[in-house]
Amino acid sequence: MLTSFLVLLLFGVLTGVTTVLFGFGGGFLTVPVVYGFLSATAPPGVDAMHTAVATSTAVMLVNAVVAAFAQWRQGRLHRPYVWPLAGYILLGAVAGACAATWIGGTALRVLFAGYLLVTIADSLLRKGFLSVRRDAAPEPLGRGTTTFGGLGIGAVAACLGVGGSVMTVPLLRRRGLPMANATAMANPLSVPVAVAGTLVYALAPGVPDAAGHLGYVDLTACAALLTGSLPTIALARRVSGRVPDRLYSSAYLALLILVLAAMTVTGA
Template identity: 60%
Template structure:
């Protein structure tokens, strides 16, 4: 148990760093490590991926909320990119969370893998992510992107427990925003996914055996250890936001997605 807690604390620190720098909220860091530990536990193994996704959403509530507060003073949270997109993301999150509680374990795991792989390939193949648009002028979100796109982002993100930053960050990049601004916006946009997903998973009808340290599918011990590592990391990392060159920031984002993909596939 001591080794497990130590590993979770370390990954919690990493999730705090990625929350501020990339808007991940912890999902791509926490899902693979919680999945690995749940799979090794006979009690949790039958629902390992559900436990990983649920625990990730619970951690994201606190991480994304803390990062949002930290970013408020920077002026990076632009209202025109937040509203009404955040409302449609919340609507999609309800649908995705309910669907995830009924999904097969194998389906959930491989959809997570496919989601990562497609995102990486799209970001590398299409212009506008690694390097900003030539004119450097941000473009407004269209009505269809806000409504249909927002609902889709919420549904996919809550279904997979990843917060939505892997969709919102590329979206904001292609609208011409700097990487630091795109990552900052990803945190408040992840909050409805995290809150709604946590509520659904916490009161799921089926989950780990009664008596375990769980609330529905949420592993409370793992969530607590991850947060003990992430919150101090968020406080420290917010001081360096904006100092990283834009292109290097974007490449680092993609590199972390590749690491998460390898981790979940190998496991």
């Protein structure tokens, strides 16, 4: 038990780093990690994939709020790119989290991997993500992008237990924002996804009772991951603005590829 807690704590440290640097909030790391952990250790009757997604949203809620507050104090958040987009993300997240409770664990895992694959391909093949023009001012979000984009981001992110940064960061990059600002704003945009997802998964009807669980949420895994992530967020925020933009965007894609590979191995 102690060994398992320490393993999750170490991944929590990595989650804290990626929350600040990439706006992940934890989802893209905690879903495959908790899924792999539960697949090996959970007793019969525990739905490993749904529990991983639910636990991810709970961890993401705390991480995203803490990171967003820190980045607000550093002046990296800009209201026109956060609101009203966050409101539409919240509406989509409620629908997405409810839908996820009806989707089988295997289908959810395939959707998660497919989501990553499409995002990686899009960022590599379409211009505007790996680099942005420095001589042009960032463009505002249009009404259609804010409304329908927000609903779609919220639905997909809550369904898969991720913060939506894999959609919001490329979206903001293609509007001309530096990587440091795009990833910073991914954290407050993850909060509505995490709120909706955590409530739906924690209160989902018909979930078998299990020790240390609140609905689908694994409270022990949450505690271990947050013990590692929260102190790390306080340290990582000091270096997030110092990474060269091209290196920053390349590292973001490299991490997505690594997570996709890990999810493929754990699901094999």
